[in-house]
Amino acid sequence: MAEKVLMKGNEAIAEAAILAGCRHYFGYPITPQTEVAAYMAKRMPKIGGTFLQAESELAAINMVIGVASTGKRAMTSSSSPGISLKCEGLSYLAGCDLPALVVNVERGGPGLGGIQPSQSDYFQATRGSGHGDFHMIVLAPASVQEMAALTMKGFDLADKYRMTSMILADGTMGQMMEPVVLEAPEPVVYEKPWALTGTDGKRPHNIVNSLYLVPEDLERTNFARYERYRTVEENEAAAESFMTEDADIVVVAFGIAARVSKNAILAAREKGIRVGLIRPITLWPFPKAVIAGAASHAKRFISVELSMGQMIEDVRLAMDCARPVTLVNRAGGMIPSPDEVLAAIETAQGGLKA
Secondary structure (H helix, E strand, C coil), X not given: CCCEEEEEHHHHHHHHHHHCCCXXXXXXXXXXXXXXXXXXXXXXXHHCCEEXXXXXXXXXXXXXXXXXXXXXXXXXXXXXXXXXXXXXXHHHHHHCCCCEEEXXXXXXXXXXXXXXXXXXXHHHHHCCCCCCCCCCEEECCCCHHHHHHHHHHHHHHHHHHCXXXXXXXXXXXXXXXXXXXXXXXXXXXXXXXXXXXXXCCCCCCCCCCCXXXXXXXXXXXXXXXXXXXXXXXXXXXXXXXECCCCCCEEEECCCHHHHHHHHHHHHHHHCCCCEEEEEECEEECCCHHHHHHHHCCCCEEEEEECCCCCHHHHHHHHCCCCCCEEEEECCCCCCXXXXXXXXXXXXXXXXXXX
16 A cells, blocks of 8 residues: 655645546646646656646636547646636536546635635536536545545546536645545546547547537537436435434535534534534535435534535525525635534524524
8 A cells, every 4th residue: 555645735636637647737827726737847747748837727728628639638727716717618628528627726706816715616616617508527625635536536537427527625625734645546448439539541530519500409419418417416426424313403514614514513512412514525416315314304404614605505405495504604715613613503502492
């Protein structure tokens, strides 16, 4: 087994991408994800890969489209304002049904906002990130080890379903250092008969395109794409459940908010409060069944977020608003403390007794 090494989350993403077979990275520096690009700039030339600092975020995402159309693994990374600039390209990736990995290490917004951690790009990531009807697979790590593991998984899911995968990590996850084990995954061969690899006179030409001038053709394509999305929802939704078996109160949180919430839950348990945590690992597809299952016995839910309250909508929808959900949140780069989450848990407990 490989030894543990101390790495920043951003560096773990970059090394994991290389271990997953990515040899093409295109990006542009922006805090707090710049270490991803810096790491790739150092490593890619040494392994025969391509690192290119594009002239803009728009250029970077379109370079990813070019490589992805050949069936090769490609990625880009940025932080919130930069991802906004890539949104047109994300729509084109979806419209062409191309697999790729995009990393968003979030910072506060809107606008240029600040450089501190945030989770306020949740809507952007889970609702399409561009024009038209489409989804991306959105993975939310809560440790440096998961930054690496979900990067590798993201490439596999992208190839498996011909979709874009996004790592959605708040800035804390990108900047924090933790021990991590980095091992190359077992190689999985994904057939890509659609790829632009040259025909050598042995097959018809492939065309990668997102333009459909006949409305019926575009409708048929969109319906077929959403059938594939339904398969993803059925098979890939993932969450961690922590002390939820007997919980009267369930906290829902991801990323750094989930780590803070775990400390609050342990403190609440010491006070005799039956509370647990559901940590979505996939934000799309959202783990609806896990939330709905908890709602069969839990009486109240608390959504802990580094935003003005975005995931809370999915928590409510997952259980058809069957239980009250309250919001514990900080915004603009602030992180809720365990004491703030504990206070909300105690307030919810008081409501149960009322």
